[in-house]
Amino acid sequence: MHEARRPTAATLLTIFLAFLTACGGTEPGNGGNETSPPGGDQGVTADAPSPDVAPAGPIVDIRADLDRDGKIDLEGDNDDRDEDKWTNERGAIFLANIDDDERRCQFSAQLSDDEIVRCNDAADEVVNGAADEADLAKMLVKPWPLAPNGTTWMVKVNAEAANYVRLFIRDSGGSLTVYKPEPGPAGTLRAGFELRIEAKDIVRDRTMWDGFVDVTLEVDVDGKKHTDTVRLRVAPLLLHHQVQKANGLFVARDIFPDSKTFVSSFDAATTAANAPKAIKLDVNDQWAQDYFETGYMVMPKAGGGQQVIDVFIRSANVFNPQSKSFPLREAGRIVFAARGPGVAAIQQFDVRHSQEMDTLNSNGNLEVVPPHVAPDGKNHAFGRILRGSVATFFPDPTFQKLLDSQGVQPTIKIDTSWLLVGHVDETLSFVPTTSSARGWTVLVNDAAMAVKMLTDAATAGHRDVKMFQNKFWLDQLNRQLPAETTIGKLLDDTEIMAATAEAAIQVQKQKDILKREVGLRDEEFVSVPFTHYYSDGYSLAYQPGTVNGVVITNTDFIAPVGHGPVVDGVDVFKDQFEKAVAPHGITVRWVENWDLLHRLSGEVHCGSNARREIPADASWWKVIQ
């Protein structure tokens, strides 16, 4: 661990607090659901005089928001019918309450990777304010006014879920306190009472906990037990896709001599597009896409709407496997600076995963194919995760298991093992389109087209036209290593040409998988030409990989300046790209990333990140598997 590279806690917090305030965060309070607890403020009460004998059968009835309308009906059977089952149509939902609503959690460079993740609202047994209460899903126990004296009750959760959830009960003072399973008095049952539930964590491994909890009310009347069980399911962690509107963009602050040009160019692009200005992350790592990802969790909110917790996900990059305290990529700690009201931060990694494959743990290798109905008829309303992963070259299995365990966005795996970096964003990007009912389309590297364009230009007499003019491979060497080349030289460079041919075939295979899995047609792919080169036997973009960009508004796409050959006053690659995306309603905003990113094996998508709006209808419960 390099102390000098640790982010400055105070700066990070300031940045994120400002950002979250600007974005509104999650509204505090107003949580749970509308129905007041039966018995008003009485809450838990002691035994009181009552009939010695129950006139009819006992009322043993625990209810939750089974119909997901934001309230619990104690009358009728809307929130009672089939309550011990959970289906896509019916069943109550709760959240992993892992945000930090009262900003109690420290962000300190001294906290180890294990320590820093431990703090969140579910880490203690108190309700941390009104906003925290809103994150707790409500259950109601229907009053049994005639419960006989001596009747006792208890609430239990099934053993499989017991370690993963916590129950609270509304006491007579109106406060929520942690529920301890012990026999309760009849008086409480007569008045009815309110319970709340939180998950202490998201589901990480369905073989350990599948996210369901069965909450059982057990009532003991004269030694005879009566029970009623309601089943709830924890909200999954969902990832954003690029077609969702960006409400926050991120780049690393200008930490390196080469950063300034990139950062100012990025800012100019967002300004021109009227997109959010990028938050500057105070980290010594320019690959902002790689060390975190953004996601969210949703449950129905009282009175309608959605109760949301945003989630910042640290990458599983293990940069210091020998370090017990700080094994992970340092810049990823930024997620814990983001942690706050309505914002959670998580990490999941296995330090034993192969270092040779660690690059696949960068979140440039974690994208989401936007919503679609697959050829098999399955509605992937939240899209599907897309990762580079093959049998011999795959990301951290524990992180992948976490993703798989969510059950909403199954993973499509493509082969990126032929790339030196190995990320899916090197060859593919998803962008909005106005030209198809699907609403989005795919930009895809077309290396063969690059060769054809260059060959055509050469044939037309432009072999000596320059590319990469005034660009250098390292500025620290006082411009002694010019990158400048010509069309003719490129076409006669064996290693570039060989790598480009292989890239064309490998990307074709990636497209075939998307066609098969998603149902995309050939005409839905937008060709983005650029050539490749080999290093260490693997492929890299030789020309700036213009596919590696960011959707910053519904109509604006940031792409890296390609410094292509200018023929008759026109940069033919720039011109091709702009014309290719124009029919989709997309304007290209060119960002200069040669120095900071391209020559170090990445582009603008690799060097930025985005937080995106939660879908207005994020009812994942309709599609979860």
Added chain:
Amino acid sequence: MTAKRVTRSLPFGLGLSLLLLCGAASAAHAGGALFDAAGALGANSARGYRQRIAAARRADARSFRVVARLRALLPTLAKQRRGRGVTVLLPLAALGASGRWAMADELFFSGAGQGTLDAVAWRGWRVSLLEAIGRLRRADMAPLLRAAVRHDDSDARVARAAVEALGRFGDPSDVDLLVNAATQRGRDAHQLLDALGDCRRSAMVTRLTKLLATPGHDTPARLSILKSLGRAGNAYAWRTSAVRKSGEEQAVRSAAAKALIDVYATTTDASERDRAATSVLVVGWSRTPQLIAAAKTRHPQQSESLDSLAKRFARSPVR
């Protein structure tokens, strides 16, 4: 400015000449050098290289300064690295042909050693130097690369880079050396085997085809051989003058395509079939449809699968 450079370079040249006169350097194996040059090349040859390097230092001091500066920058570059490793291939390649002596000096004679570099950056440095030298295809570098291949570095990626670099020279007389270096590597053989295809010569394709027919190679090794056949016949590589000059395009690409289609038709291993298909498409040989048709005759039970390959070929972007 020019005068200053010359003045600065003189002490290097003089110093090196003095060392050579004393004979001290001939016995030295600098910490960063891949191997003991005198032992690997013979004392006379090593001395000759040192003299040429000394002359190059006088003629092109800039390249030596740039290589030294790049080496000094590696820790910084390593901190900003992405992916599997650090590559400085393109900066080194930008030095051009005259830079080869500075690179050779760093790699084979006077290299500073790993120092504080981590293993990945250290590997990246040596791999990049080998790649940059190899892509120049200068005959005077071949003996050094042959020695590098024989040296069989303990880091398989460095050993691979040496095989790849020498293979790019396309000298058929190196085929045995290259193939032996790869096949004798043991568990890491697959890492070197996939570099053999950069020797785009008929003799190499023949050896690769024989390797496929030889039992005992594990799946990773067979996948690497199939990849190498694709590299040898790579359609775009054969458009470049450095490769075309051998005059073996038809021999190499047709033989590679045929061998790959045969494996595609006969293997029961899905990963082999996929790799063979990919390589068939990378080769993109114009007579692939006829080769597939012939394979259908030999392997009628694979007709359907061969038809599928033919369809993929028909819509392949590389032909």
